[in-house]
Amino acid sequence: MEPGVPPGTVWSAGAPEGAEPRQRLHPLSPALHGAKSLVVVIAGLSWSTLSRVGFGWFALMAVVLALGATVLAVVSWYYTGYHVVGRELRVHEGLLWRRTRAIPLERLQAVEVVRPLLAQLTGLAELRLEVVGGGKTEAPLAYLSVAEATALRQRLLALAGRIAVEPGAPPAGVAAGPAGTPAPPPGRPLHAVANNDLLVSQLLTPQAFMIPFGVAFVVAQFLSEDSWSFVAVASTLTAMAGVLLQPVRRVLDDWNFRLARDEGTLRIRNGLLETRAQTVPLDRVQAVGVTWPLLWRVKGWLRLRLEVAGYSAGEADERNRPDRLLPVGDVATGEAIVTEVLPGVRLAALPLSPPPTRARWLNPLSRGVLGAGLDDRVFAVRSGLLTRQLALVPYARIQSVRVVQGPAQRRLRLATVHADTAGGAGAAARDRDVAEAWALAAELTARSRAARRAG
Template sequence: MTSPPAETPPAETAPAVTPPIATTGEEPRRRLHPLSPLLHGARALVLIVAALSWQALREVGVGWFALMVLVLVFGATIWSVITWANTGYHIVGHELRVYEGLLWRRTRAIPLERLQSVEVVRPLLAQLTGLAELRLEVVGGGKTEAPLAFLSVADAAALRDRLLAIAGRSAPSPEAAPGDSPSLVEGAAPPRVSDELLVVKNRDLVISQLLTPQAISLPIGVAIVVLQFGYNPSWSFIGVASTMTAIAGVLLQPVRRVLSDWNFRLWRDATALRLRFGLVETRAQTVPVDRVQGVTATWPLLWRTHGWLRLTLDVAGVAGQEGGNRAETDRLLPVGTPDVADRVAAAVLPGVVVSALAFAPPPPRTRWFHPLARPKLGVALTDRIVATREGLLTRTVLMLPYARIQSVRVVQGPLQRLLGVATVYADTARGRSAALRDRDLAEAWWLAAELAERGRAARLAAPDRGYPQVGGARSLSVVERLP
């Protein structure tokens, strides 16, 4: 239940306080940084050069090719300037409004109470010019909302803190975080941070990415190229280049991971997680803890020799899927030992110790479904979360707080019906489901009822925590699906 507001002390006894951040009214419309067209033009230059193939260079000659590039770059720059002149933003009440477009005007109104996370992103060109890009994630957003590119670092940090304050997530503080990176906070008000939870060693990050199937397959790919070229010296240059390009594509994912997670640092304050990471493109991300839908722990096969695992977040409203945009916004611990993972997970899920979870496997008769992986499947219920474990080579543990569960489903397929078992799914607002696989039928119905009841009790215990609701409902439903 929401506690009643405290009474305001009499005027003669009230101490002087700093005026709060204004959350109502309309302020003048503001534009992006004047250098924004230059950076957008530079992006266009890369696309233009990539579009004009070497075949075109050979056909038209260097002079005409350079003239084509200059004309296209000039046109792209003029268009960027016109776009910048017709783009603006301001805060009206509890909304951030973004205006853009020349021929077709468009206004986006983003309700700040639906704000999920805010990122201050600095691509390489932005770092060289002292600028930053602000990206917002909101509930139900199919993509990142209102990417304000570009602002000065000070303006981006100040706007981020103001949006979070209006959304009721956190407030700016004059105190800097320990060891703040000057490249991220120069000229800006640093975030309010109480404790630094994690600093990932870059050496461990590189080693962890070397212990991936992509990196281990590199010597095999190089050996195949050398053998083919040795046995067939007439093998064309195009064949060699194509094979090397394919090898480079295999290595792209671990290289991107290293560049993305470089200098990874994590803080936790009263209401949010603060993350900073990146080498070529630096990011300062703020994720309100009450928007986290779940935490996933993953043990890749080759990492187990070092006892390493990684933690990722499910955040309501974050756009993208695994391997896409979401891969840039779901990180919590890129690589770490179990004791570090326990400390980091406890900052998001208080009272939860990942290494101490005791999982109950499915009944022995389900070995026909999972002859090798059955001992690795399991379900654990604690006072705060439901956890599921699965995976034979790459083991994963998904942990969902009861308060984040939106619905519970009991699903029983034809083969499961023969063995008297069923699977229970606990769904969240993020779209992620915890699958309690192949439980005894009586146990499955008990689990479904227990999860629904615990979820309802958890929501009633903290009704104002801002948990995303489907249609505004706070109740859970148990749905039976029997094919």
């Protein structure tokens, strides 16, 4: 081995002369993948299998399957590598069927450092890449040391032109310090969500209000049974856990939520069992969504979310999308953060007008809530009866404008105006007068063209 070459280096046959060597993932990666497989295997075998075969055979089956998964993980790790060639990140993997993924860095939108619980315990991290037009998160590198993941992330973003190289930053593969922990996020701090507010916000959800009914059901079930079997207890608790899963996941995902801003990016850190460090380029923000859940309005709280180009809305795990802007906060905090993302936009001063009175036949309860209007910088749409929602779409981000009429709308001379964005959702002004809808569509088209020329 040549001096100065990291121990996980693999020289790639046929690589261009002078190209950097291929790097392997961390040697503990197979162990972490094997531990994850063990959890999946135990969950897949189910409680009914345990009751049929007994604990001894159940444990043996789980161990054999987990060992097999670990062996496959070791083989996969041995034949997996990555390196940067020019302006491409190349990921090599596969034993029988070799596969090389070349990711052009020009299409790279963001690189996230994610640390699941097992990775935190072992000092490792996972690198996830988001690419324009990707159907899902591309080329996750699991796992690297925290220092290597942080340095590689900075290097890829710099090559993609998303950030400037920070003076004194170590190159990929060089440790940032003896503790192996990433440096604090750069940028100007904008807001830190209080964990107490996060907990209270999730208690003010329909799922939390169902807890007493769930407990009453469990007690009634146990009292009506002659005996309490292990399978019955486990099945009931599993059902209750399913009800509580969403609010619990939100608390774990948004714990210690911190928001900061660089010159052209948002820096987001959050998570308890799985920590995440995300960078969102402001020029990729397609829309901002504001939500006022029914029970939160008592506290005067709202939630902010982003629509970002380059992130697939079809991700199986919604946590892979960096759409969190403010998990919970008051109106003043929401106003301040919206102004940082969309300069000059004030939530309290949006010129929203309701649809015509005849729209009440299609929206008998929510007609007074619906609203749409053209601000100087954004197209604003309000909707929702129990959960109020507001969508803000900058004119420069509008990709197309559509006027849609259903059968009932045609009879009532109404139409819906859709402003589509690259992120997918956009905004829709529902049940406007037909003449107003066509005038609104024309004005949106003209303003979006003017905004793109000015940008």
